[in-house]
Amino acid sequence: PKRAVKLVRFDHAVHRLVAGDGAARVAADAGYADQSHLHRDVVAFTGATPAAVAVEPFLAVDDLAWPATA
Structure with missing residues (x-):
């Protein structure tokens, strides 16, 4: 449940x-809690900063956050 909440919040952000x-x-x-908390989650899910994510098409961000498994 906690992971699901983090994913929904991340998706919205x-x-x-x-x-x-x-x-x-x-x-x-x-x-x-603050901007640095957002920054940590974005980096954890995508490996990129919020500024870098902001200029990506959203579907490209999906590929970063949830890569396909082989």
């Missing part, structure tokens, strides 16, 4: 980042 919202506002609205 990335959609907002890609839409052009600032990281601080996204972090607050998505329920992160």
Whole structure:
């Protein structure tokens, strides 16, 4: 359940980042404790910073966060 909550929150946050919202506002609205908490989750799921994720098409971010398994 905790992992599912993190994934839903991350998904919401990335959609907002890609839409052009600032990281601080996204972090607050998505329920992160602070901007650095958002940063840690984005890096953990994608290996990229929030700024890098914000300029990626959303489907490309999906491939980073949930790579296909062989």
